[in-house]
Amino acid sequence: MPEPTPSNRSSILLEASCLSKHYGSQRVLEAVDLKLAKGDRVALMGPSGAGKSTLLNCLGGIETIDAGKLFFEGQPLHAMNEDAIAQLRRQRIGTVFQFFHLLPTLNAAENIALPLRLNGIGPAECRERVQSLLREVGLGERANSFPETLSGGEMQRVAIARALAAEPALLLADEPTGNLDSKTGESILDLIERLCDRQRTALVMVTHAESSTRICHRVIHLHDGRVMNKMTAL
Numbered sequence: 001m002p003e004p005t006p007s008n009r010s011s012i013l014l015e016a017s018c019l020s021k022h023y024g025s026q027r028v029l030e031a032v033d034l035k036l037a038k039g040d041r042v043a044l045m046g047p048s049g050a051g052k053s054t055l056l057n058c059l060g061g062i063e064t065i066d067a068g069k070l071f072f073e074g075q076p077l078h079a080m081n082e083d084a085i086a087q088l089r090r091q092r093i094g095t096v097f098q099f100f101h102l103l104p105t106l107n108a109a110e111n112i113a114l115p116l117r118l119n120g121i122g123p124a125e126c127r128e129r130v131q132s133l134l135r136e137v138g139l140g141e142r143a144n145s146f147p148e149t150l151s152g153g154e155m156q157r158v159a160i161a162r163a164l165a166a167e168p169a170l171l172l173a174d175e176p177t178g179n180l181d182s183k184t185g186e187s188i189l190d191l192i193e194r195l196c197d198r199q200r201t202a203l204v205m206v207t208h209a210e211s212s213t214r215i216c217h218r219v220i221h222l223h224d225g226r227v228m229n230k231m232t233a234l
């Protein structure tokens with residue numbers, strides 16, 4: 001595992017305290033505490049149904065929390081309105097999923113350009129940044145390819161480029177190698193590690209594979225919505 005990043009107060013990126021979440025009468029997250037420093041990389045593990053995806057979605061503001069506090073770069077996500085959260089997500093948080101979630105009607109370059117355009121980057125700068133990102137993820141020649149013509153690994157490379165295009169402070173990845181063969185999965189992990197290192201982007205990555213935790217500084221175990229190793233989460 002890489003050396004832990006120093007986590008003094010000035011470098012705190014995200015601080016969650018006592019997060020709780022219910023779906024109906026089902027308690028899915030219970031008093032979760034979690035601190036992330038800038039550039040910190042954390043793996044989230046636990047059995048199916050433990051609440052890993054729910055926690056990831058809460059940290060990224062996709063899901064609301066029922067109780068607790070969640071500060072991102074000092075801003076209280078728990079108290080912000082939908083528009084403010086959407087703006088923060090667009091600018092500061094990238095997301096990668098198991099099934100890539102590329103837009104099928106847009107080619108690789110257009111998929112990657114999307115967050116840049118949404119953030120108001122002009123067409124010329126956008127084109128330049130997209131080309132550089134495509135090269136960075138090893139797809140310099142595939143700008144015009146549509147998702148259906150790409151392999152799983154290539155689709156995930158496009159998804160990673162899209163997630164990191166706006167240089168977010170945090171990347172959330174939900175089983176990013178879960179739908180890939182092991183060799184392709186390894187290269188995707190290497191790519192995530194390299195890009196996060198370079199941009200000093202923090203990472204919270206859900207994974208079922210112990211071996212995938214190699215790119216992370218810490219592993220947090222979730223069970224029935226509770227963090228089992230509480231000291232590691234802080």
Ligand SMILES: Nc1ncnc2c1ncn2[C@@H]1O[C@H](COP(=O)(O)OP(=O)(O)OP(=O)(O)O)[C@@H](O)[C@H]1O
Nearest residue numbers: 023024026028046047048049050051052053054055
């Ligand atoms: N939108 C929803 N509505 C109702 N219940 C939900 C919803 N999303 C998740 N749940 C329930 O919350 C619990 C936790 O789900 P979650 O998807 O967070 O688990 P997970 O740890 O990511 O599991 P897996 O490893 O299978 O992906 C499960 O019991 C699930 O059925």
Ligand SMILES: [Mg+2]
Nearest residue numbers: 052053054174
């Ligand atoms: Mg899940």
